[in-house]
Amino acid sequence: MYELKTKETDHSVTQFIESVESEKKKQDAYELLDIFTETTGYEAKMWGTSIIGFGSYHYKYATGHEGDAALVGFSPRKAKISLYFAPGETERDELLKKFGKHTTGKACVYINKLDDVDREVLKELIVASIKYLRERYPN
Numbered sequence: 001m002y003e004l005k006t007k008e009t010d011h012s013v014t015q016f017i018e019s020v021e022s023e024k025k026k027q028d029a030y031e032l033l034d035i036f037t038e039t040t041g042y043e044a045k046m047w048g049t050s051i052i053g054f055g056s057y058h059y060k061y062a063t064g065h066e067g068d069a070a071l072v073g074f075s076p077r078k079a080k081i082s083l084y085f086a087p088g089e090t091e092r093d094e095l096l097k098k099f100g101k102h103t104t105g106k107a108c109v110y111i112n113k114l115d116d117v118d119r120e121v122l123k124e125l126i127v128a129s130i131k132y133l134r135e136r137y138p139n
Contacts, residue, residue: 006048008068013044013052020076028114029076035119039126040072051075051084055130057137071130080110083122085129086136095125 013033020026033044033052042054053070060066073084080103085092087107096102096109100117103110109125111117 006051006069008053008056008070009046009048011046011049013046016046016050016052017076021078022076024113025076025081028081029074031114032074032076032081035122036072036074036126039123040130042071045070047073050077051082053084057133059137071133072126080112081114083109083111083125085109085125086132088136089129089132091128091132092125095121095128099125 017026017029017033020029029052036042036052036054037044040054044052044054047053047070051070051073052075053073055071056068057071058066058068070084072086075082075084084107096104098118099109099121101111102117
């Protein structure tokens with residue numbers, strides 16, 4: 001049976017941010033914490049050892065695989081800051097055109113620093129992602 005690695009933990013979000021080596025990434029992480037908390041209305045929780053997540057949803061795939069995940073989140077990683085949004089959310093591509101300097105993965109958007117992106121578009125990405133997941137996986 002597959003065991004989900006990234007689960008909500010009771011580790012301290014502040015302690016994790018304080019462990020970030022780069023002072024600039026640490027500052028960005030605290031600002032992201034404020035933006036995500038204010039935009040989502042959810043308290044920040046650690047997911048696994050390095051993801052700061054907000055809210056949660058339960059998913060179940062056609063394969064039978066199911067689990068819980070954060071609605072949105074971020075991680076101030078050594079190379080870049082990872083922003084986690086819903087894969088498949090339809091507004092994402094249009095919003096990313098206005099977002100600023102970034103690269104993308106399946107569910108992640110990677111930025112070097114917060115000053116490279118439009119904070120208002122970030123808030124729109126957060127809201128669109130949560131709306132999409134709430135509609136797709138109603139609890």
